[in-house]
Amino acid sequence: MSTAHRRPESGHDEGGGAPEPAHDRLSADSLTTRRDYLRIVATVSGGLALGGLAVAAGALPRHGDDAGDLKLVADSIPRGESVAFRYPGDEDRAVAIRLSDGSLVGYSAVCTHLACAVLWSKDRGEKGELYCPCHEGSFDPRTGDVTAGPPPRALPKVVLYEREDGTVWAIGTARSGESIEQGLCRELNEKQPDFAAQLGCPGTRGDGMTAEVTHPTGGPR
Secondary structure, three states: OOOOOOOOOOOOOOOOOOOHHHHHHHHOOOOOOOHHHHHHEEEEEEOOOOOOOHHHOOOOOOOOOOOOOOEEEEEEOOOOEEEEEOOOOOOOEEEEEEOOOOEEEEOOOOOOOOEHHHHEOOOOOOOOOEEEEOOOOOEEEOOEEEEEEOOOOOEEEHHHHEOOOEEEEEEEEEEOOOOHHHHHHHHHHHHOHHHHHHHOOOOOOOOOOOOOOOOOOOOOO
């Protein structure tokens, strides 16, 4: 598996000062309106960057009770390269990939068949492939969907946030077959229903609001 540049996770600056909390660093990028937030969430596909409002508010899509906090994945990830890391827990294998078109995606690196390791190869298929060597399962690197073999469901997503300085952060997860927006709203409805209503999540009193959305591929979602 290819790797990209990494950065120590301590958060200390080079001058030896006190570490700046990750939430504070990312909150500087926060969006200020509900419409802007929903527009960005709705255009997320397979792990692209989320707006900083979710980070600042602590309203991140999680998977299960063992969801982790913000985690620095890499200093940068070049096209075609990947970084293996652990998220959301210390035992949870994950992979971040920069696809050939520049898209950034993240997934659980545990096969949904029998929990073997999932690997990334930029030389398999036309545009690279996520595959499980145990039983020849394979997954679409753009979506995490099963493309061959016995895996019964898609790979869970790891939500990645890329800052303007190129650093890549893991900030949450979404279940197999669940979009980032669905995962976010599910968790918000359970844990922060008032905030979910403010964002217009389905099933809340604020769900009448619609956002003007442009999908990354150029068409509506």
